[in-house]
Amino acid sequence: MTQSKTDPRVLRTRKLIMDSFIELSGKKEFKDITVKDITTEAKINRATFYYHFEDIYDLLDKVLSEVLLINLNAIDFEKSELNEASIIDIFVAITDFQKALSNRCHRGYDETIARIIREQLEIIFYGMLRKQQTEENESLKVTAVILSWGIYGASVEWRRNRNESSPEAFIKSAIPFLMSGIEHV
Amino acid sequence: MTQSKTDPRVLRTRKLIMDSFIELSGKKEFKDITVKDITTEAKINRATFYYHFEDIYDLLDKVLSEVLLINLNAIDFEKSELNEASIIDIFVAITDFQKALSNRCHRGYDETIARIIREQLEIIFYGMLRKQQTEENESLKVTAVILSWGIYGASVEWRRNRNESSPEAFIKSAIPFLMSGIEHV
């Protein structure tokens, strides 16, 4: 990703901050967590926090992205193609991620979370599409955008009818549409 | 102890180094552990190691002192007096410490370990004696020295006849001598 993170001091400090934030998230709601709380927990100076993050929302962004990435990295994208199985895996990972979040009291930040999920999905879909299509044209990007919004939207709808069906069954019903579309990019 | 350790960076780095050293001690013998190993494990720069420690022997010193101190701190010296019970506690802590060390393959450093134990004992005994005697004279220091050597020597002898008796029983037989001496300082 970024190449400037090679300084071990930076890696250590960021991990301290992020871990402390995750720790505190288990104890109170996001709105009650202050920058001071985090830096006290992490035993770092408050000024150092602002050296790495714009503010606490920037931190939330990056922590969520990282957690989601870890969820998604359980799926080995390097080997898997964009097919029925991988789409189902991704969908399940997203619904799991949202379930974990709602348990951790991150209410009121649905918009932020939605954006993060879509951004990550777009990156992943674009990468997978590019592996299957040798030529790199604009339609790959647009397809990735549409897929990211579509899959995210499906996860929202699935949560709305919770307990009606498993996430696997839910997304499977859209596979014919998705796959034929992907094959004709 | 030292007042300069307040900088959180110093505390973090020293902990990283010491923890890495303890971790490595579980895998190989002391003679096979290099400074490079430690700094690689701790993910700190090698030059930083020398900022905190003279060399690897200095590190060994400080790690052992700290581990022993933690063992001894289980006994609450602030409240306890220098009596039969506390002497037995201290003796047991020392024999436990030595047992733990021999399991961790620190062979060949008996002299170093002996010195560390005696130094710590001397500090502790002097502190306890000073609490009981209001006047602070030279004989307190000498008494602390003799006690530290004596108790350490007793632990050596106990280990030599291992399985003969419990450490508690072993040191108990010296209590009459020790206590009457302490009372007449």
Add this chain to the structure above:
DNA sequence: GTCCATTTGTCGTTTATGCAACACATTGAT
């Protein structure tokens, strides 16, 4: 509303750590 305490972002300075390079010692293989 006002007051008071706490938090937020920012800044300048000091200090600890990272990094690359160095000469030298130690080790191990041939």
Add this chain to the structure above:
DNA sequence: ATCAATGTGTTGCATAAACGACAAATGGAC
């Protein structure tokens, strides 16, 4: 014995992090 490889301890410089201070913003209590 020689040579290469690795470890040691040290140095000068670059940079991240600590610290204290500050004005401004926020949030309760009254």
